[in-house]
Amino acid sequence: MKPLKNVLFIDDEMHIRQANRQTLELADFEVTCHESAEDALRVLNDGWPGVVVCDIRLPGMSGIELQRKLHEEDSDLPIILITGHGDVSTAVQAMRDGAYDFLEKPYSSERLVKTVSKALEKRMLTLENRALRTELETYSLPGPRFIGVTPATQGLRATIAQIADTDADVLLVGETGTGKELVARLLHEHSRRRNQNFVAINCGAVAENMIESELFGHEAGAFTDARTARVGKFEHADGGTLLLDEIESMPMQVQVHLLRVLQERAVERMGSNRLIPLDLRVVAAAKVDLKEAAKEGTFREDLYYRLNVVCLEIPPLRKRREDIPLIFHHYLLVASHRYQKEVPMPKQAQVNLLMAYDWPGNVRELRNLAERYVLLGAQFNWSLERMMSGGGARQITSLPDQVDAFERAILEQALASHKGVIRDVMASLSIPRKTLYDKLRKYGLDKNDFK
Structure with a gap:
């Protein structure tokens, strides 16, 4: 992780904000200033990569109240309080309640820079430990691994970890051999569906006259040679995950049927009028840009937008x-x-x-x-x-x-x-x-x- 430089400075007096911004920027920090705690709350979030420097006495919400609210979301966020002489006992109590440190007015530029530097070091260590815990938890689960240490690989793993245990459909885009099926399995193995079926079908490897039966199933007598009823891939994946690989190869008439299944979360076997409800996640994988394919008329635009809830681009080697x-x-x-x-x-x-x-x-x-x-x-x-x-x-x-x-x-x-x-x-x-x-x-x- 690169050294953190973000400082959010809160004070209701403009000349104090300007002076402290200049001091911190000369020390190579990246400073954002606000005149109220309420404004700062709108931009701060859990995991914010920086520290907060805040005056205790503010119009509206005080620095103590801001600290309390921020620590409800992230108890490890370093908050440095600025105090007047009469607020020292309050600041000491705030430190007992979790504040990182306090600066008593008037404080020197050196003291400000030194305190902020140490707080940022602590924040970086906290965020690194969180990232490591998340990665260790991910790697402790059974199943496949997406190997690598480059930023592109780490970013992809982080996104997989973030969305894996959701029901959002996912579109995977990548060249041949980049690991699209591996990513689909990772999404399945790290979700609550891991104990149910993972079903994969290559849409380009199934004969055009058979793909509807493969996907949606059929009843006995639905067509010639359909002597018995057959469960399709959608039904087989009920409760689990269905991977539609090389979806760009799917015939246009089948795409219409697929769009309806995705929207209604129910499938109708060939030769039947009964809708069978489904609870599954659909992962589609493509070797081409489906948006461009839609513009060229080889892929349905409405199906592309329905599949593209979350799109993961898998980088080539x-x-x-x-x-x-x-x-x-x-x-x-x-x-x-x-x-x-x-x-x-x-x-x-x-x-x-x-x-x-x-x-x-x-x-x-x-x-x-x-x-x-x-x-x-x-x-x-x-x-x-x-x-x-x-x-x-x-x-x-x-x-x-x-x-x-x-x-x-x-x-x-x-x-x-x-x-x-x-x-x-x-x-x-x-x-x-x-x-x-x-x-x-x-x-x-x-x-x-x-x-």
Whole structure:
């Protein structure tokens, strides 16, 4: 997490607000000022990444009352109170009630900056611990994992954690092999529906004349060869989650029927007049931009807007290259266990090639390569170089970029090899602890991601 700089300053006197804003901005803080506690309440929310500096005596709501209200929502939010001489005992009591500190007028610029700096350090630690707890809770649940440490990957995991235990339908957009089904399973496994069915159907793999029967089911005699009744995918997923993969391939006439099912949350089997109520979450996945497909007339616009309650864009590997060594290492371990073979760690030159390749097949292609590495052993270099000669390699011309990519890859490999144990990483790289932590911070690496 980057150092926090947000300060919300509240005082009803303009010259005090201006003077304190100038002092704090000269110290490189980002300052927002308000003249009343009521105005400040409108912008503050649970998890606000900063601290509050507030005068005790304000027209309307006092600083003490503001503290009480803010701590009802977030008891860890640091609040620094400004007091006059007669308010010191009140401020001391406020500190017993949870205020971070108080500044007695007149206070020096140095005292203000020092107090705010320490409060922001405390706030950053609190937010980091919350994020870590959330991540640990997510990883302690059974089911699949979306691996990576880049901001794009962490942002996607955070969104999944936020929406997983809701009933909102979700639209997943991403290239082939980016992990759309994996994300759908994550949404299912981390929701209250985890003990019910997860049902996936590839709309592009079902014959056009059979897809309605596959999705909605049919009664006996509904069409030729329908000798018995059949439960469709929607009914089978009742209580759970239904993934409609490659939904852009669904025929237009079926899209009409699908829209009605989504709106009414009920399905009517082919050959029947009876509506069967449904309780399920629908996750749709597409390889193309459905909004553009709607403009081109190949996808119904009303269905697109109905599906697009929450849209998650899954980044391709070329947009999160720093995740590649970690993902490759994960699939090496999986393949090693499957084939019962010892796996030597890839050499740094091989890791650099992995990070330079554009991976048109994304994670699926990387996973297949990891299996070949385990199976082929010494022949792996030849296989990898042949793959690179197909034109997928990215040329990195900037020397600083090459150095950074090389250094980061070495750090990730060392962390993975030693399962995030810092002293072992220090020993293997022959660098002091402070240097190692500085480099981990530079590249946004967290030792806990490698345990």
